[in-house]
Amino acid sequence: MAKRILVVEDSPITRSLIISSLEDLGDFTAVEASNGFQALRKLPEYLPDLVITDINMPDINGLEVVRFVKENENFKHIPVIIVTTEGRDVDRERGLKLGADRYLIKPFDPEDLQRHVRDLLG
C-alpha cells in the first residue's frame, strides 16, 4: 500500500517543492496541511506513515505538532521530520527533544530529504 506522508507547511510553494522532491521515491500519497489546525485534523483522519513539518506557522507552531504526535498513544510511532529555516537553533533543539526524528534546514537538498524519508520509512 502506498505510504502516506503528511506535509505541514504554510507556504504553498515550499509545500509543493517538498512533495515534488519526494516523487522519486515512488509509491506514496502526500497529504497537505497548510497550518497546525489542519495537521491536527488530518492526523487521525489519514494516520500518515510520516510527518514533515515546518516550525514557524500561525496558530499552532510545528513544535506543538511534534508534541501532539509524540505524546499521543495513537500517533507516537509516526516519525517526524522538521524542516525549518536556518538560525533558529533553540527551536530546533526543542523539536528534537520533543521526539522529532530528523531535522532539515531550508533551503534543503532534495536528495537529503529523500535519504531521511527512505531511512525512516524503512
Added chain:
Amino acid sequence: MDQSLSDFVSEAEDILDSLEDSISQLMDISTDDHRKPDIINAIFRSAHSLKGLSGMLNLDNLSDLSHHVESLLDSVRLNKIALDDDIVDLLSYGVQLINRMVHAVAEGAGDSSVSVDEFLRELEKLGSEEVSGSAPDLSEFVDVPEGLTEVLSEYEEHRFRDNIEREVPLYRVICHLPFDTFDVRLRDLSEGIREVGELLTTLPQTDGVAEGTIGFQLYFTAREDGERLRDRLQSDGVSLEQVLYRQRRPQTMADSFALEASEGPEGERGYFEDEIKGVSNTVRVDIAKLDNLMNLVGELVILRSNFTSIAGRLREILFDVGSDSLLELEKTSVQMEKMLIDLRDGVMDIRMVPMGQLFSRLQRVSKKIARELNKKVNFEFSGGDTELDKMIMEEMVSPLLHMVRNSIDHGIENSEERKAKGKRETGMVRLSAYQQGNHVVLEVEDDGAGIDLEGVRRSAIRRGVLREGEELSEEDILSLLFKPGFSTKETVTGISGRGVGMDVVRKEIENIGGAVEVHSVKDRGTRVTLTLPITLAILQALLVRTGSRVFAIPMGSILETIQLESGDIRTMQGIEVVNLRDRTLPLLRLENIFELPRADDGNETYAVIIGMGNRIMGLVAQELLGKQDIVIKPLGEAFAKSVGLAGAAELGDQSTVLVLDVAGLMLEAIRLGGLGKRV
C-alpha cells in the same frame, strides 16, 4: 516566465501585501498597544516565509535580503533592539527593496539587479547584543506545568517572559471541542482573546479528552477583569482560569537599581535612590480602572442628589417645627456636593492627556507618507497643550491619520503644479486643536488643490447615488464624501487606498458623540473640522419631558432653551419651524423620530435649541425638568442600533431615562425629511 517563478511571484506578492499592511498597522498603534507584539511577529513571519521561499528557488539575493530584514525583526521582537522611528524607517526601506526585487524577478531582470548596499550599511550601524545564558523555567515565576517552556518556540517563550516581567495578569483557557468544528471554534476564541489581550500560545492537549473531541490550552495575558473575560470568552466546553504569579519574579530594571544601591558605596546610594524615586513619581494606570472609578463617582453624585430631595420632603413635614438638624443636613449635603465635584474633576483630570502626544505620533507618520509620495510638505501643529480624554484620543488616531493621508495624497499638489498655480513650492498641512465650551475642536487643514466638487458629483452619478441633472448645494456635494465606499479617485493610490474611508471616519466620530465637517475651496485647500466631546465618562444633561417620556439631552450640544407661545410654530414647505432672533430654525419632534404617540400640544411647550457643527435645530419638549450629571450606560443589544440614542442613564430615584445622541438625531431628522439644512 517559468511556471515556478510565476507561482513564486504571486505568492511573494501576497506575502508583501500582508507585510506592508502590518507595517502600516504598526505605525498606527500606540507604543503600549497590546496588539504590538502580534503585529511585529506577523512582519517577522512574512520576512521569514519570503526567505524560505526565495531560498527554495535559488533567488539568493532576495533570500539574503529577506534574511537581513528577518534578523532585524527577530532582534526587535525579542526586545534586543528597541523599536524606534529609525528602525521603523529602516524596516520600511528593507521592505521597499524586497518589493523591488520581487518585481525585478517578475520582469525577468533577476534579483541581483537591485542594490542593497545602503541598506546593509545602515543595518551594520545598529549591531545587536546577544542575550546569553539560560533563564530559569517559566514555572518558577507562574503557576504553569514544568515542561511548558519546552514546547514553546523561542519567540513564544520570550513573550511569556516579557509579559511576566511587566506583571500582566496571565490566564489559561481550557477547552474541549468537538473534532468536527474545532478549528472554527478555536479561531473565534483566538480572535476574541486578541481583542482584549495578547495570545501567547495555543497548545493541543494529548490526553484526557473524550472520543470525538480535541482539547486545547490557550495562554494569554490581558489587563481586564477576570469576571469580564469570563463573560466574554466562556462558552460550551470552554473555561477560563487565572494563572497565579509565584513570589519570585524575574529581575526588573528597578530591582537591579535597588540591588546596586544597597551594595554600592555610601556616596552612590543617594544617586540610585533618586533614580528610583524618579521612576515612581508616575503611575501607569489601566484606563478601565479609571472608567470604573468614574462610574462610582457618577453614582455617588446621583446618590447625593437624593439627599436634596429627602431634605426637601423633610422640610415640608417639619415646616412649622423648624429644625437645626434639618439645616445641618442641608449644609452637609451642599458641602458634599462641592467635594464630589472636586473628586469628579480630579478623576477626570487623570484621564486627560495633551494633544501634543498625538501630534508627535502623527508628525512622524506624515513625514514618511510625504516622503513615499515624493511631495514637499511642511507640517504645522498648534494647540498641542489642549487636553482631551485619553480614550477619545486613542479613537482619533486612525481618523486623523486618514485625513492627513488624504491631505498629502489628494490635497497637496506636486511641486510643478504648485509653481504653475503660483503657490509656494512646499505644501502645508496644519493640525490644530482648541477647546470650545464642552468640546475640543480638531482641524486638519491643507493648502492643496481643494476638493473637486464636479468630480465628486460625477462620481456620485456614476455610482447611482445621484441622478443626472439633480442640483445640489456645495455642502450637499461635500456630504457625499461620507457615503460608504465613496472615492473620487479613479484608481486609488497605494497610500490613501488603505485603511479607513471617510464614511468610517464619520462613523467613528459620531460613535463618541462628535461631528465632522468639510470645507473646501478650489485651489486654495481643504479644512476638515472635528468637534469632539472632551470626555465620555460623565456629562451634564438637561432632562426634558415630551408626552409621557423623559429624555436626557447632553448639555454640551444645547445652545439655549426657549419658551414657545401658541402661534410661534409655523409651517414652511411642510416643515415645522420657529424663529429665533434673525434665524428660522427647523423643529424636531422626538415622537416622530422614535415613533411614539404624538405628544399633547399644550400651551406650555419649549424648544431646546441644539447644535452640532454648523447645524442648528429645535427640539420640541413639553416640560424642562432641570440639569443633572449623568453617567451614560450602553443600551442592551436590542437597542444597540437605535439611531439618535447614545445610551441610558439611571437617575437618583432609580428611574432610567434615554440619553439622546444629538449628532445622530440631527442626521436622522435630515434623512427623514430635509430637516435641518441651513435656512
